[in-house]
Amino acid sequence: MEEEIEREIVRPGSYIVVQKQNFRKLCKVSEKGTFTLGKEQIEMEQLIGKCYWSTFKMIPSKNGKKNITLILAEKAETSEELRKGVTSGIDNRSITDDGTSQKLSKEEIEDLREAGKSSNEIVGCLIENSTSFASKTEYSQEKYIKKKENKYFRYLTILKPSIAILQAIYFRQDHSKINCLRMDTLSQILSFCDVKADGQYILYDGGSCGLAAAALMSRIGSKTKGNLIHLHPGNQAQMTLVHAMNFPDEQLKRMHTVNLYTFLRLYHQGEEVIIDELAKKYALSRKLANDVKRKNSNEDENILNIKRPKFEDSNMKADELIVHENNKVDDTTSLVGSFKMPRWFDETREAVNRIKESVAQGLAIIGREHPLNIINELLSFLGASRPFVIYHCHREPLQETYVALKQRKDIINLKLFSNFCRGYQVLHNRTHPDIMTNDLGGYLLTGYLVI
Structure with a gap:
């Protein structure tokens, strides 16, 4: 119980997700460190010892003009009160956007920020000194308040890293870093691979920043008997998101990260x-x-x-x-x-011994390479009547693999499909598909090995 409580507290060396409204960023905590948020440097010292999901207010620091320190807050302010009691116009045809409607100068607004005023106070001053705000329609007023609130918002929340949060951050920044893995695709990989807490599984990950390995280890869980043999190309495995999940040591010891070529040589x-x-x-x-x-x-x-x-x-x-x-x-x-x-020899030997003692209960291949040679080598380590799943961001390599595996008598129930899922924005009287939806989701090839 005490160990679980400790895992809910931010410690030096642990990873956190900083959320400021709709923006999220992954950071590693250090005692005297800082992280960048826009043009500001946020000091981390006040985060240590606090619980995840805590909210902090950003105030100017004494260490520099652009340095920001944090103080614990009960909750973040919202702009709901600013919309109460404000009259609105019928349309915006009489409003001229010539830059003269705001009486406050840039210097005066900057002085309000440096004085530590809250976002509500700054936005309230902007509304009071705007000659055109009362003439705008209700929709335009909401849009104006939201835009200014985003700019002057002075609160942030510390989130505990999870697979869904990390996938959303990396997919939004650069989807190629995680091999275009969508969250719905990742969930289907775990489902088709039949990942359980007490099983042994093989994963080949050819470039997803450790997202696939982190997802499998998260599904296996801590204090279980499950093991993961994590195979990778090259000299070093991509482990960024595995470390970001803050797994306990006993859980990380049950993941054996080894080079694919070395693993096969040592086994044979x-x-x-x-x-x-x-x-x-x-x-x-x-x-x-x-x-x-x-x-x-x-x-x-x-x-x-x-x-x-x-x-x-x-x-x-x-x-x-x-x-x-x-x-x-x-x-x-x-x-x-x-x-x-x-x-690396001891780690590889441990992985080989594991697979000699017990065959794998599931096999997942997530790579940028052509998967045919890889699946042919790794199928010998898979148990009878056990599933395998192959992911690739392009269709053609999986089509060729499908044709080759279809000719084998020990492979059944082969399926090649795409799982594209379109998101929808659901609001009152304006429900429509997301305009900026990314159509990259990859393709899956699944099947079972029989004897």
């Missing part, structure tokens, strides 16, 4: 072959390093005030090497003994 070739190859590569790299050092030492022996060049092996990480600078070794065999296994 065994540990001894991989260890022997890594040791020989390490020994060869150290022998070349020693040769370069001796050569540079001989060339610079009689030259003063010149530093010897420092050799660094670009193929191995510094914390993966054990270097003996005083030992002069001429053959690669004696260097093998100083080899230390890289960190």
Whole structure:
């Protein structure tokens, strides 16, 4: 119970979502840090120790003109009271927009902001000093108040990151960063993959900033027996949104993030072959390093005030090497003994052991590459009568994969479809589709593996 309460409190190093009206931004909290909101720098110090979903008022800071500090507020102000008791006109034909209707100058309005006035007070002053506001129609008055409220609004709310919130933020900013994954598409991936709290699942994620892995781990949950083998291309996995979810350590330990190629090699070739190859590569790299050092030492022996060049092996990480600078070794065999296994090897070995002990109960492939070769390799790790789902933002790769899988006798119930969903704005007397709807939603190929 205490652990759950702690997770509802903002701590240094945790991620938060800052919401100011309709705008949201993902930030990482630090004790003396700041985050940018428009042209202002917001100080984070007052956020630490507060609960998620708290509301703060923005006031000028003593640390700079554009710096803003936060104080806890019970609730944010609304502009509902500004609309009460205000007369309105019949139409706007008699209003001329020549910039002279507002009596307050820009300097006077800026002085109100620097004095720490609330948005209601500033907007109220603008209404009082406007010669054309009373002549506008009711709809125009609401539009004017909303526009000014958005500009001078001085409250923000701290939200707890969730899959839906993170997807909305990234899809609105740049949908290509999350591989054009819509929220309805992501929910169908979880459904077709049959993700449960006590199962073991395989995910190949080729570029969604960790959104797919975060969604599967969120569905598996904390303090469960579920595991996720997270396969990725390249040297580093995209884990931004996995970290943003603030998962507890015990939950993160049940997600094994490994390279796809290394995972397949270790599974099929065994540990001894991989260890022997890594040791020989390490020994060869150290022998070349020693040769370069001796050569540079001989060339610079009689030259003063010149530093010897420092050799660094670009193929191995510094914390993966054990270097003996005083030992002069001429053959690669004696260097093998100083080899230390890289960190990724233990993680890959753990993932391989997991899949050898128990087959996966579901398989999801979300990539930018052609999925045919990937699905052919990973289907051998899927249990009998278990589902798989493939997502791609284009239709053609899935069509070719569908034709290839249709020829196999161990694949049934193949379905290729698009799940485009149009949003609608529902208001009184003006219901219509969203004008700025993005039609990117990708395509899904689902099926079952049988024996």
